[in-house]
Amino acid sequence: MKASQFLISTLKEAPADAEVVSHKLMMRAGMIKKLGAGIYNYMPMGLRVIRKVEAIVREEMNRAGAVELTMPVVQPAELWQETGRFDKMGPELLRIKDRHDRDYVVQPTSEEVVTDIARQEIKSYKQLPKNLYQIQTKFRDERRPRFGLMRGREFIMKDAYSFDRDQDAAKASYQVMAGAYRKIFDRFGLRYRAVAADSGAIGGDLSEEFQVIAATGEDAIVYCPGSEYAANMEKAEALAPAAPRAVAQAAMEKVATPGKSTCEDVAALLNVPLSTTVKSLVLSTDVLDEKGNVTKTQVWLLLLRGDHDMNEVKVGKLPGLADFRFATVPEIEAHFGCKPGYLGPIGLKQPLKIVADRDVAVMADWICGANEEDFHIRGVNWGRDLPEPDFVAALRNVVAGDASPDGKGVLAIERGIEVGHVFYLGTKYSKAMNATFLDVNGKPQFMEMGCYGIGITRLPAAAIEQNHDDKGIIWPDALAPFTVVLCPISPDRFADVKAAADTLYAELLAAGVDVILDDRNERPGAMFADWELIGVPHRVTIGDRALKEGVVEYQHRRDAEATKVPVAEIASLIRSKLQA
Incomplete structure (x- = not known):
């Protein structure tokens, strides 16, 4: 293919709506x-x-x-x-x-x-x-x-x-x-x-x-x-914790946390590790009749460590939670008497089902919402301050550093x-x-x-996304629109450049190489910028001065500098690189 026959429509700037x-x-x-x-x-x-x-x-x-x-x-x-x-x-x-x-x-x-x-x-x-x-x-x-x-x-x-x-x-x-x-x-x-x-x-x-x-x-x-x-x-x-639950050390205490509605903010205010806090996630499940009308709603409280995130797929596989949704604000207020941000399992207004993540189930002296705006409770312990959860399950996403399930190291x-x-x-x-x-x-x-x-x-x-730099795309050979581009410098002015480019082009085509010859007579800088943007992996530059030395310049898209190669050897070099 010759560039003059092809449709090349590069842009200097990306459209404003292009994000990645x-x-x-x-x-x-x-x-x-x-x-x-x-x-x-x-x-x-x-x-x-x-x-x-x-x-x-x-x-x-x-x-x-x-x-x-x-x-x-x-x-x-x-x-x-x-x-x-x-x-x-x-x-x-x-x-x-x-x-x-x-x-x-x-x-x-x-x-x-x-x-x-x-x-x-x-x-x-x-x-x-x-x-x-x-x-x-x-x-x-x-x-x-x-x-x-x-x-x-x-x-x-x-x-x-x-x-x-x-x-x-x-x-x-x-x-x-x-x-x-x-x-x-x-x-x-x-x-x-x-x-x-x-x-x-x-x-x-x-x-x-x-x-x-x-x-x-x-x-x-x-x-x-x-x-x-x-x-x-x-x-x-995420594997279950190996250690048993620690013994309670602290007394339960309600503390003021004005405007601190996230575990991160509460941990920072109280100067404690985020892992000592417990977040409350409120879900609901609806029972429908044959006509699709809701006949009963069950509200669930899921408890996860403050530095962990809920795994919705795992939660959806738990008994009774197959079609869960996040609870509405009225449902939350009816059961907790408080708006989201200060919720916890102590002092509920209406009963609900409590599910604790396996890590939370072995925690002692933890911090949770007090079901009162601008307040949390510290020093909370299972058995002493609230009943054991209705059941314990794997609720969370893994984090880097967790033990690998196969026992062969830690996860990344x-x-x-x-x-x-x-x-x-x-x-x-x-x-x-x-x-x-x-x-x-x-x-x-x-x-x-x-x-x-x-x-x-x-x-x-x-x-x-995997293969690019500040100049443009860097295609693997197998995916590149063209595998090789030939860039003659001023072929309209130098007959030897045009002849050498045409000869190499014909030789590579005959060898089955997916090659494009840039015969547009563009300035070298603009021509190189186009092909670096497009990402063709192999480039051969043919110039009058180099030809007088009997060489052309080869450069892979990832190479910082071009390499001089004798004219008689460039076709075999290209073939060997493509075979490799």
Whole structure:
């Protein structure tokens, strides 16, 4: 490709609404152009990156035995009504009507459609296992789309779905996909972690997220530097304290804490460690009748150490808390007689259920709200000052320095961007849609399913968050829009420069190198700035003065300086670097 034939539309400044590095650089490099909120044109430079992502994914999925198909972006609502997701999914599911007033959805994912295909096509155990995948446009009506391709509304995703006879076969299919994903992300040339993830209502341990490591990532990744343990924050386990509860030493005392409504402020005022305070989180659960009317509300008080945060996924799995919500102010005032900020378990106005985190359950002489504005209570102890909690459970997120669950060290935390997920579904969709096959005994059985996704358009953004500097993007070879750029200096003035550039360009093309020749006759500074912004990893500069010495200049995007290379050796040098 020659630059004069291509569309290069770089910008010196990023648009004002671009917030994160990847959004700014993709806009400046002319890779994407905003069309609407969370909706982008993939410009030629950006599309080349996306196509390279797709090619690697497609190769490895095919190698793993998956079969490609394409399912419609617009899907009949009837299928989504079979599983109940048409009503349950919420406003992220874009619902539309056709001219006949029939309901449709714009797909955010395709479990329903692929299950419909399977129930029509798969009749016998002899046809299993099967893994069907697509690389297709999706749409999720995000409330607040932001960060460019990181959290857009329209995006491209690879979604795959496996179908098996039984759980053992489904687990085997899962492991095949988990291995294929590792090969895919290895080929991208990015630093990533595969971390255990929560399996939701399905249960079990067959769920992993693939996270690209980046300081700007939205997700917290928990890992043990001394072992293979890694999990996302939702899944990571905080071990129960090993030591028993200490003996009470202090008398219970109400203390004035005017205007201090957070544990941090109270600890600072009283000059005590934050870990001696206890925070009160008030939740409610509603019992509904057949018509959806609330017949009863249960209020819960969760107690966590002041320096810990609640893990909503863990809390949602506790008995009675599956569909919890945060309590309303009237509910709080009715049970505590006080507004939030000064709440505690002593002196309640109405009974409620108290759940203590395992760390709180072994605390002594702790501090909590007094259920009176501008006051807290210090020296609180279980058994002496209040009854033992209704039950004790793991409620909190882990923190750096916690013991690793595998006993091989302590936990560390880093940031990541989720770009892939493998997940065992079981019979959730096959039962809802009656997707059965005849087993070896001639009896119908529900198909066991798994699903496997990769964010095709999110991945380039994640790669940029991990690989950039103050000049622009630094692409890994596998993802770069062009792997090599040739930069002739003033080819319109120097015939030898033009001839050398054309010759090298033809030689690299013949060798299968993805090369672009910048024949725009730009000034060197502007030309170099463009390609450093775009992030092409290998650059060869061809100038008249260097040619007179029989050399050209090679520079990798990460190199501080260029290296002089004999003209006769530059093509083989490029090939060797790409092979490496």
